[in-house]
Amino acid sequence: MDNPTAFISYSHDDEEHKGWVLKLTNRLISNGVNAVLDQHNLSLGGDLPSYMENGLSNENRIICVCSERYTEKANKGQGGVGYEKMIMTGELLQNINTKWIIPIIRKNPGSKVPKFLTGKIYGNFNNDDSFEHEYEKLLRELLNIPLHPKPKLGQSPFITIKETGRIIFKPKSEKYHSPAYSGIVKFDYSNNNGSYSIGEGDLLFETKWSGAGADSIHAYTDSSSIDCLALVTKHEKIEDIINVDEFDYSSRVRTPAIGDIVIWQNRNGYFAATQIIDVKHMRRNADFDELTFKYVILTNATSDFSK
Structure with a gap:
């Protein structure tokens, strides 16, 4: 199985929030996800627009860390978040049913996501006590390892009715x-x-x-x-x-x-x-x-x- 790539889209609310996003990214990388973060990949004088455009390619997954500030910036089209939102919106218009973007909630008591992500199921990282549970769900989604894999389609119990003339339901496993x-x-x-x-x-x-x-x-x-x-x-x-x-x-x-x-x-x-x-x-x-x-x-x- 190829290692998936995930671009991390977030707002620089404060140093604590940046640290939390960095810690999340590092753990994803250690668990087999090629997580792309500006703190790892951009330095002074770097080409920010090019970094965003390349990272937001629909060949990659995108994790939107939706803090209150991120949601506000995305809705108003402000700063780097606004620029990333413009790129993502264009891709979404081409395929509205895509699971390309994964919203997660952090520092967001109202659990509001940007308008362009309305209707998408999000991970809730507001509460640190539930971090492990939410992280596992996120990691399984990125690695395409569902918690409840769909079982193989079985055979109808009525299939032999013509052969036996009656249906016998036997205790199964x-x-x-x-x-x-x-x-x-x-x-x-x-x-x-x-x-x-x-x-x-x-x-x-x-x-x-x-x-x-x-x-x-x-x-x-x-x-x-x-x-x-x-x-x-x-x-x-x-x-x-x-x-x-x-x-x-x-x-x-x-x-x-x-x-x-x-x-x-x-x-x-x-x-x-x-x-x-x-x-x-x-x-x-x-x-x-x-x-x-x-x-x-x-x-x-x-x-x-x-x-």
Whole structure:
């Protein structure tokens, strides 16, 4: 996959804002995006109009950092922002449906984008607490790696009606699969060989379970997508886990009790955490076998569940 190029369009509001844009640009570069920024590429006496025109070529993506000042300058056609807006508007008139421009919001309490970007979905970087979440979305868009890849088109269940004379709906793996990257699962672990899948694509985890004690259950690494697992007993919440590297991944099976957490690593190197909420055993005063767990998958390829 070729490294994408992204031109950074922003206004020089103040030194703090320039520093934030520089930090964002440097991180994009370190993550495989050829981000083009004036602070890297222009020096005293440089040709500013030529730099803007070349950088705003529709062969590149453009990230518009829409602060309040940037939006005001773009709407009024002022300064370098106004000149860049004129170039971008001309390109947009040729193809109104393009995803060429990505607006992001920063230092913009009213979340207003320039008029020529009205209607485009933007990333909201106003709140530093949500930076990692917004950054991951931006990076995935630039690298064309969607968080939820579209599955392959399946076959109609009615396709064999002429052959059989009746339709038989058999339990499929979909019944034991939650493609979301966080949630709460409840399933009968005596079915489907104790397997329940969470996530999808590179972020798929086929968790495998079997009954243990009255308030515990066995977790296994036996699925083809799982590389290793670890048991966590010292944290009350998944969000308390800062570094998964501190745990022991040496065993094929672990036995968490209610409240305990299991860390899973799949063969693509991603981590997921499952916290046991409830366990029911048919042989221990229950009408059926059932496991309930909360789960979170780290989609940003880190080892920190606290963010």
